[in-house]
Amino acid sequence: MIALLTPRNVVVAFLLLLLAAVPIYAAWTGNAFLVTLFTRIIILGMAATTLNLILGYGGMVSFGHAVYLGIGGYAVGILAYEGVTTGFVQWPLAILVSALFALIVGALSLRTRGVYFIMITLAFAQLLYYFGVGLDRYGADDGLSIRQRSQFAGLINLSDRTLFYYLCLALLLVTIYLTWRLVNSRFGMVIQGSRSNDRRMRAIGFPTFRYRLTAFVIAGAICGLAGALLANHTGFISPATMHWTRSGDLIVMVVLGGMASSFGPLIGALVLLSLEEALPIVIRAAASPLFGDAAVRIAEYWQIVLGPLFLLVVLFARGGIDGLLAGARRD
Amino acid sequence: MTDARVDTLLEIDGLTKRFGGVIASDAISLGVRKGELHAIIGPNGAGKTTLIGQLAGEIAPDAGRISFEGGDVTTLPTYRRSQIGLARSFQITSLFLDFTALDNVALAVQAHAGHSFHFWRSARGEADLRVPARAALARVGLAERSDVLVSNLSHGEHRQLEIAMALATTPRMLLLDEPMAGMGPEESARMVKTLRELKRELTILLIEHDMEAVFALADRITVLVYGRIIASGSPEAIRANAEVRQAYLGEQEQAHG
Numbered sequence: 337m338i339a340l341l342t343p344r345n346v347v348v349a350f351l352l353l354l355l356a357a358v359p360i361y362a363a364w365t366g367n368a369f370l371v372t373l374f375t376r377i378i379i380l381g382m383a384a385t386t387l388n389l390i391l392g393y394g395g396m397v398s399f400g401h402a403v404y405l406g407i408g409g410y411a412v413g414i415l416a417y418e419g420v421t422t423g424f425v426q427w428p429l430a431i432l433v434s435a436l437f438a439l440i441v442g443a444l445s446l447r448t449r450g451v452y453f454i455m456i457t458l459a460f461a462q463l464l465y466y467f468g469v470g471l472d473r474y475g476a477d478d479g480l481s482i483r484q485r486s487q488f489a490g491l492i493n494l495s496d497r498t499l500f501y502y503l504c505l506a507l508l509l510v511t512i513y514l515t516w517r518l519v520n521s522r523f524g525m526v527i528q529g530s531r532s533n534d535r536r537m538r539a540i541g542f543p544t545f546r547y548r549l550t551a552f553v554i555a556g557a558i559c560g561l562a563g564a565l566l567a568n569h570t571g572f573i574s575p576a577t578m579h580w581t582r583s584g585d586l587i588v589m590v591v592l593g594g595m596a597s598s599f600g601p602l603i604g605a606l607v608l609l610s611l612e613e614a615l616p617i618v619i620r621a622a623a624s625p626l627f628g629d630a631a632v633r634i635a636e637y638w639q640i641v642l643g644p645l646f647l648l649v650v651l652f653a654r655g656g657i658d659g660l661l662a663g664a665r666r667d
Numbered sequence: 668m669t670d671a672r673v674d675t676l677l678e679i680d681g682l683t684k685r686f687g688g689v690i691a692s693d694a695i696s697l698g699v700r701k702g703e704l705h706a707i708i709g710p711n712g713a714g715k716t717t718l719i720g721q722l723a724g725e726i727a728p729d730a731g732r733i734s735f736e737g738g739d740v741t742t743l744p745t746y747r748r749s750q751i752g753l754a755r756s757f758q759i760t761s762l763f764l765d766f767t768a769l770d771n772v773a774l775a776v777q778a779h780a781g782h783s784f785h786f787w788r789s790a791r792g793e794a795d796l797r798v799p800a801r802a803a804l805a806r807v808g809l810a811e812r813s814d815v816l817v818s819n820l821s822h823g824e825h826r827q828l829e830i831a832m833a834l835a836t837t838p839r840m841l842l843l844d845e846p847m848a849g850m851g852p853e854e855s856a857r858m859v860k861t862l863r864e865l866k867r868e869l870t871i872l873l874i875e876h877d878m879e880a881v882f883a884l885a886d887r888i889t890v891l892v893y894g895r896i897i898a899s900g901s902p903e904a905i906r907a908n909a910e911v912r913q914a915y916l917g918e919q920e921q922a923h924g
Contacts (some may be wrong), residue, residue, distance in 0.1 A: 344756055369670040383795075423793075465909065466726040477722065498692070515785065517787055517789075518786050520789045520790060520791065521785050521786050521787055521788055521789065521790055522777055522783040522784075522788075522790045522793075522796075523783055523784060523785055523786050524771075524786075524790070525770075525774055525777060525783070525790045526774075526777075526783045528766075529763055529766070529774050532764065532765055532766065533761060533763050533764075535725075536757070536761045536762065537744045537774075537778075538745040538749075539723060539745055539749060539761075540749055540754070540774065540775045540778045540832060540833075540836055541724075541746045541749030541750045541775075541778035541779055541836055542746055542778050542783070542834075543744075543746045547783060547784075550784070588775075604844075640831065
């Protein structure tokens with residue numbers, strides 16, 4: 337149907353090869369930090385992919401999506417603290433509680449539109465954030481250390497960082513594939529139609545609310561799983577994971593990478609998190625011949641460079657990075 | 668039940684809607700018979716679109732009753748009315764701009780093909796959705812344009828697509844809100860031809876400003892002024908009605924020279 341060697345396909349194939357090769361390269365060079373960084377990229381890419389389902393395809397701008405990272409993380413953290421270290425309980429619970437929370441938030445917020453919807457999702461996320469701050473038994477503001485990663489009865493050892501990396505990568509790819517199936521199914525047509533013109537959808541006979549709510553719950557549930565992964569990765573969970581700025585990061589990843597695109601959110605996560613690591617180093621290197629020791633302090637303002645970069649993408653590439661690769665696909 | 672009621676498909680009884688101090692629908696009572704094309708005309712601000720909005724379920728009336736095929740639908744939500752066969756088109760083009768023409772119509776087919784909790788199979792590959800959608804596009808003369816993004820279609824084609832989508836919901840009755848709005852003479856002529864074919868199979872309630880089209884198509888005409896019916900009858904009777912001529916047609920004829 338379409339040529340296989342489009343710029344976008346080449347980039348995606350290169351990206352997948354890169355992700356597959358990270359632990360090998362890291363072992364070869366002895367740079368363990370790379371695996372840590374890319375595990376984080378993969379997990380947050382997975383969270384951004386679930387946000388893309390509702391934001392990119394469904395037009396629901398949830399400003400509280402990081403809350404599911406927190407719920408998933410606390411499910412692992414609290415259970416581990418109480419002595420339940422088996423992943424067979426931790427992970428399903430992370431998914432279930434996230435789904436339940438999404439059901440409540442969605443049922444109340446999806447009746448509104450635009451700014452009101454954004455504000456309600458934000459309010460619910462902040463509510464849970466402050467609830468986490470008040471959890472004295474589980475570290476309150478300071479958070480909770482998770483001493484032992486989820487146990488899977490010897491089937492898979494998550495303490496093996498390489499194995500954990502590939503498990504996260506596999507779950508990310510499954511999430512991307514599921515999302516792709518979903519958005520092209522009848523169900524996906526309904527949520528995309530609803531993004532495009534909800535009034536018309538109702539006029540041709542769709543009770544759109546129940547479909548949008550279902551999408552909202554699916555996105556929350558899978559993001560809860562990403563939260564369980566993130567808590568295992570960092571060995572730590574705190575309310576900060578649910579802070580609204582974290583939700584903002586997820587939105588940036590989706591918009592930067594490309595809304596309503598399969599691999600866009602992953603590309604966005606990769607670019608954003610890589611820039612967060614690389615920009616301070618680049619700025620320090622560039623500034624030190626001119627400013628000497630002051631370059632370190634200048635590098636602290638790396639976000640001054642990141643901000644305009646993001647602005648340029650939003651202004652000149654409506655479809656994000658993925659949109660640039662695919663050519664003017666939308667509009 | 669009287670004989671007159673038996674073949675009445677849509678019955679409006681005492682429908683009233685106020686927006687603040689403005690009465691948009693002033694105790695409107697009207698019956699649309701099965702198989703007829705019933706046109707509603709009236710000057711701008713007469714409350715025609717408000718009436719369609721109430722019939723489609725988007726605006727809740729303050730008083731009155733709407734029944735469709737003998738059943739009370741006054742409080743039925745929009746999507747339910749569509750499901751029982753009451754389809755509407757929009758005066759201001761209301762389409763899925765980032766979808767192709769075929770996708771738009773296929774969505775309308777899907778809306779009436781059971782629930783949409785199908786998460787796996789590609790909807791664009793389903794013949795059950797695509798074949799009827801292509802047929803509906805062909806009926807309005809858009810077969811050639813089915814794979815074009817709607818945002819790239821002309822205004823006239825948008826209007827045709829509006830009709831195709833209403834048709835794809837296999838309605839018993841069409842509520843058409845100014846299908847010829849903004850059309851050139853050639854496009855209008857094509858639309859009249861399409862509607863003439865449709866009226867053989869469907870009951871149609873037509874709101875239209877194009878008097879030539881209305882008198883060419885309508886079996887009965889109702890004239891609405893300030894939310895109130897001032898006349899209702901055959902095209903000949905309406906043309907001859909003095910009050911209508913003064914309130915509405917006279918202005919039009921003057922305006923058109």
